[in-house]
Structure formats: structure tokens, C-alpha cells
Amino acid sequence: MADRTRLAVIGGGWAGLAAAVEACQAGAEVTLFEMASAPGGRARTVSAGAHALDNGQHILIGAYSASLSLLRTLGVDPAMALLRLPLQLRYPEQAGLQLRAGHPVPSFALAVLRHAGWPWRARLSLLRHCTAWALRRFECPEALSVAELCMGLADEVRADLVWPLCVAALNTPAERASARVFLRVLRDALFSGPGSADLLLPRLGLSDLLAHPAAAWLSGHGARLRMSQRVEALHASDAGAWLVDGERFDAVVLACSSVEAARLTQDLAPGWSGLARALRFEPIVTVYLESPGSALPSPMLALREGPADPAQFAFDLGQLDPRRSGQFSLVVSGAAAWTARGLDACAAACLQQAQRQLRWASTPRLLRVLAEKRATFACSPGLARPGSAIAPGLYAAGDYVDGPYPATLEGAVRAGMAAARQALPRSASR
Ligand SMILES: Cc1cc2nc3c(=O)[nH]c(=O)nc-3n(C[C@H](O)[C@H](O)[C@H](O)COP(=O)(O)OP(=O)(O)OC[C@H]3O[C@@H](n4cnc5c(N)ncnc54)[C@H](O)[C@@H]3O)c2cc1C
Known part of the structure; x- marks a missing residue:
């Protein structure tokens, strides 16, 4: 044990759990600190018994490859744990857009052409816009909002499709949402192969989906889980090591909220801390x-x-x-x-x-x-998100860390895995 990299993971949401699993797999000696009495963070079950409810309804999509792979590592079968539906935006009074199973691009084009609620000019204009976005590799200027990006679309298409998709994916209304991030999500949903646009709805409570299996896996792989322990202070120690509330670690993954990460790093890395604190x-x-x-x-x-x-x-x-x-x-x-x-x-x-x-x-x-x-x-146009590297041996993980995704489970898991890989030497044995 003595010559393994000692890694502290601060925060037990999906980012911290993903980081801890990745680090254990790489051979590190992992201690995870979580201030709540149970792991899971924002994606957890909040009450027990007959009325066990999740902290909020969560949806995954087929393109969330890192989250699906993490579930498999933990022994959770995505086919059992998630209800997979081809992408659909069905309204009570209207069949809406309904993709069929298979590759999302032809399926999307067909679904648009079949959309009985939209006039032909609206359907064709949507397909023209999508083709233009694809030809530009789903890139656009940083400062553009989703509302500006979609100005040329018919009112029906914006109201039935773009506004709900935007607020579901970015949790930000279209007039204040980043077109660049919206296009990246669209690209991944449409171009990551068959099933990538599918909706995956948890059949299990969120804690049973990931937090509990992750905690059991981590305990079984020798990680120490310190629940109900809020980290108060982080200091640089000698020889590149770190002190987490006075306890020495070789490296740290900061997987708490951006607000807490900003607090813990304000003296260590004021520039990074300022970016994290500026998030709305x-x-x-x-x-x-x-x-x-x-x-x-x-x-x-x-x-x-x-x-x-x-x-x-x-x-x-x-x-x-x-x-x-x-x-x-x-x-x-x-x-x-x-x-x-x-x-x-x-x-x-x-x-x-x-x-x-x-x-x-x-x-x-x-x-x-x-x-x-x-x-x-708030996923606004031109937003500067803090990166993963804070200082040597200190890395941030969380859905807010700079990356291709808006604040999502997949963004959190990817950030967690990436931070663990950066924090550890190629072999975690020292
Ligand atoms: C209502 C709701 C609905 C959502 N719907 C979706 C959806 O449909 N699809 C989707 O992909 N995403 C959705 N999200 C977003 C998703 O939940 C988050 O992106 C994801 O859970 C973030 O994980 P995280 O690990 O980055 O952060 P968190 O889950 O916030 O984890 C941070 C953890 O750090 C702990 N912590 C903080 N400070 C300290 C400290 N000092 N010491 C120790 N521990 C600390 C916290 O207690 C927390 O457990 C939704 C979020 C909400 C709230």
C-alpha cells in the first residue's frame, strides 16, 4: 500500500464517483470525501420508502458513452436500468417529432418530413438549416445564442422542437443559451452512431442507478469513503503533495460544486478560483x-x-x-x-x-x-469555464469544468475520468 499514489477525491457526485473508480482501476489508493451523508450529489434519491423521489427527473441519451461505460464497470446493466426510446418530442395533442430506431441522421430527416403538425415549408427549412450546420461541422461563433442561431426557422419548429430541446439539454432559455454548446450536443446526438439520439430514462431511483453501486464497488476495491465530511481547507504541502484538512495526499481531484471549489482554491489559484466563482x-x-x-x-x-x-x-x-x-x-x-x-x-x-x-x-x-x-x-454564449488543471497534482472535475457538454451527467462523468487520469502518473504505483 505504502508506494501507491494517495489520491483524495473531494465530492461524491457523479464526477467524484467516476474519478474515484477510474483512479482505483489505475491502482491508486483513493479516499473520497463527501459532505452529505450519502453519495450521488445532485443526481441522487432524496427520500426513502414508498415515496422515494429523485432530486429531479433525469434523462440520459444514447451518446452518453462514458456514463454507460461507468454503469457497466459498476455491474449495472444499462439495458435493464434504463428505458431506451427512440428520440421523440410527443405532445398531448400532437404526435410531434418521432424518430425510429436506427441511425439518427436518416431517422431524423424522415421524422421531420413526416411531421404532420408542421407545414411543408417549415419542415424543409429545418432540414436546410440542419444541413448547413452539419456542413459547418456544427461550429458557430462563440457569441451566438440559440435564439439567434435559429432565427430563420419557422415559428412552429422553434416552439415545438428547438425551445424545448434547448431548455432540456442546456437548462437555459434559448435567448440566453450558447448556440455553440447546443450544436455540439446536436452533433453528438446525431453523429455518434445508431442509437446515439435515443432517450434513456432511469427505471431505478438515481441512487440505485449509480451512487449505491459506485459506493459498493469502491469499498470492494479498497477505497475509503468518508461520508458526512465537508472538506474545510486545502493547502499545498512539501514535495508537490497536498494537505486536505491536514491529511497528506499525493494528488487531489476537486469534484465538489464550483462554489466550493472556488472557496477551496481562492488563495492557491486565484485566477482559476475567480473563473469558478463567476459562474451563474x-x-x-x-x-x-x-x-x-x-x-x-x-x-x-x-x-x-x-x-x-x-x-x-x-x-x-x-x-x-x-x-x-x-x-x-x-x-x-x-x-x-x-x-x-x-x-x-x-x-x-x-x-x-x-x-x-x-x-x-x-x-x-x-x-x-x-x-x-x-x-x-447558466450555459450562456461566450461563457469562460474553468479548466481541469488548477495546479500540479490538483485537478477539477464536475459538470461545470470546460468541456464539450453543458451541465449534464455525461459532462460530470467525463470530467471525473479525465481529472483522475491527469492526477495520476501513468502507473499509479510510485
Ligand atoms: C433537477 C435536476 C435535473 C437534472 N436533469 C438532468 C438530466 O436530465 N440529464 C443530465 O444529464 N443532467 C441533469 N442534471 C444535471 C446533473 O444532475 C449534474 O450535471 C450532475 O449531477 C453533476 O454532478 P457533479 O458530480 O459534477 O456535481 P454534484 O452532483 O453537485 O456533486 C458535488 C458533490 O460535492 C459535494 N461537496 C461539495 N462541497 C464539498 C466539500 N467541501 N467537501 C466534501 N464534499 C463536498 C456535494 O455534497 C456533492 O455531493 C440535472 C440536475 C438537476 C439538479
Whole structure:
């Protein structure tokens, strides 16, 4: 044990867990510090028992290769744990865009041509725009917003497709969202091979999907998990080593939130810390409803958002897990305007929206409202995100770290794996 690299991972969300697993596989001696009593971070189950609810409804897509590979490493079979559906944006009153299984590019083109709700000029203009984006390799100027990128598209296409996709993927409304990041997500969804655009909906609670299997795997591979331990201080020690609350480590992966990472590095690396501190956030509100005997026409439906209608999506949890039959979640992404009005007002508006836009076998009632004020960073045009390297032997991991993705599970997992690889010498034995 004595000559293995001693690595501290600070933070046990998906980024920290991915970093810890990667480092264990490379032979390091890993200690993971997590201030909460359980791992999982923002993607965790928040209550137990019959009404165990996730901190928010999460969706993965087929292109999330690093997350899927991590699940397999942990012994979680993605085919069992996730419901795979070809990409669809179905509305209660409209079949919407529905891709078929197979390669996403022809399937997307066909789905657009078949879209009965859009006039022909709208369908053709969307295909022309997509072709132009592909010819430019999905690159565009840094300063462009999604709203500006899509100015030439028909109103129906923007309202039915672009706005909901943008707020679902970037958690930032189109007029404030980075076109460059949006195009990268589109590129990966359409061009990472068959199934890459598929929606993957967790059948398990989020903690059972990743956090619990990861904790068990790490314990089984000799990692030390220090739950309920908030790291207060990080200092440089002698010979390139680091002190985490006074305990010596050869290297550190900082996988806590950007706010905490900025605090821990403010004296060590003021420039990096300033970039992390400058990030702004977008909230997400998740409203859980109960309506015994009810079912939606598909596990996930897009909803019509409007001044009195906060939610963009509804999920039928019973179609993901039969034990949750009669439970539903409504998701309000980019929810700043609604959190400003107060959670009670948002929940009441969601309930009314659900009653107006969806069919119910019994009157739906509110089960629980969850709001995450710092759900993701605001993915705005020209945003400068802090990189992974902070100082020799000190690396950041997290969904906010500079990379191709917006704040997503995949961004977090990729950042975690990359930070662990950077933090360790080629062989983790010293
Ligand atoms: C409501 C909601 C819905 C979402 N929906 C989706 C979705 O559909 N698809 C998708 O891909 N992504 C989604 N996301 C985003 C996704 O959850 C995040 O991108 C991902 O969980 C971030 O993981 P992370 O490890 O980078 O950060 P976190 O999960 O925030 O983990 C950081 C961890 O560090 C710990 N910590 C902080 N400070 C310290 C300290 N000083 N010492 C020790 N521990 C510390 C925290 O307790 C936390 O556990 C959603 C997020 C929310 C909130």
C-alpha cells in the first residue's frame, strides 16, 4: 500500500464517483470525501420508502458513452436500468417529432418530413438549416445564442422542437443559451452512431442507478469513503503533495460544486478560483404528482409552456417502474422566473397546467415539489469555464469544468475520468 499514489477525491457526485473508480482501476489508493451523508450529489434519491423521489427527473441519451461505460464497470446493466426510446418530442395533442430506431441522421430527416403538425415549408427549412450546420461541422461563433442561431426557422419548429430541446439539454432559455454548446450536443446526438439520439430514462431511483453501486464497488476495491465530511481547507504541502484538512495526499481531484471549489482554491489559484466563482446558475423545479389509475400516452410527454404554464415536460413514472404506477413528474427547467414567484405558486401553476393539458383518471394531487436553485450553470454564449488543471497534482472535475457538454451527467462523468487520469502518473504505483 505504502508506494501507491494517495489520491483524495473531494465530492461524491457523479464526477467524484467516476474519478474515484477510474483512479482505483489505475491502482491508486483513493479516499473520497463527501459532505452529505450519502453519495450521488445532485443526481441522487432524496427520500426513502414508498415515496422515494429523485432530486429531479433525469434523462440520459444514447451518446452518453462514458456514463454507460461507468454503469457497466459498476455491474449495472444499462439495458435493464434504463428505458431506451427512440428520440421523440410527443405532445398531448400532437404526435410531434418521432424518430425510429436506427441511425439518427436518416431517422431524423424522415421524422421531420413526416411531421404532420408542421407545414411543408417549415419542415424543409429545418432540414436546410440542419444541413448547413452539419456542413459547418456544427461550429458557430462563440457569441451566438440559440435564439439567434435559429432565427430563420419557422415559428412552429422553434416552439415545438428547438425551445424545448434547448431548455432540456442546456437548462437555459434559448435567448440566453450558447448556440455553440447546443450544436455540439446536436452533433453528438446525431453523429455518434445508431442509437446515439435515443432517450434513456432511469427505471431505478438515481441512487440505485449509480451512487449505491459506485459506493459498493469502491469499498470492494479498497477505497475509503468518508461520508458526512465537508472538506474545510486545502493547502499545498512539501514535495508537490497536498494537505486536505491536514491529511497528506499525493494528488487531489476537486469534484465538489464550483462554489466550493472556488472557496477551496481562492488563495492557491486565484485566477482559476475567480473563473469558478463567476459562474451563474439556472434552477430546475420538479413537481411530483399522484393520480391513481392514470397513465400518460407515453413515458415522457412535452408540454406547452406559457406565461401561466411553467412545465416543459411530464413523465409517467409508472411506465418506468410499475411500483410507481400513478406517480408523475413535471419538470420546469430554466425556472428562474418561477422560483422568483415562490415554490407554492410554481407548484399550483404546474398542477393547473397538468389538469388543462393532460387527461386524468382521477384528480391529480401534489405529492412533493423539489427545487434545486443551482441545478446547472447558466450555459450562456461566450461563457469562460474553468479548466481541469488548477495546479500540479490538483485537478477539477464536475459538470461545470470546460468541456464539450453543458451541465449534464455525461459532462460530470467525463470530467471525473479525465481529472483522475491527469492526477495520476501513468502507473499509479510510485
Ligand atoms: C433537477 C435536476 C435535473 C437534472 N436533469 C438532468 C438530466 O436530465 N440529464 C443530465 O444529464 N443532467 C441533469 N442534471 C444535471 C446533473 O444532475 C449534474 O450535471 C450532475 O449531477 C453533476 O454532478 P457533479 O458530480 O459534477 O456535481 P454534484 O452532483 O453537485 O456533486 C458535488 C458533490 O460535492 C459535494 N461537496 C461539495 N462541497 C464539498 C466539500 N467541501 N467537501 C466534501 N464534499 C463536498 C456535494 O455534497 C456533492 O455531493 C440535472 C440536475 C438537476 C439538479
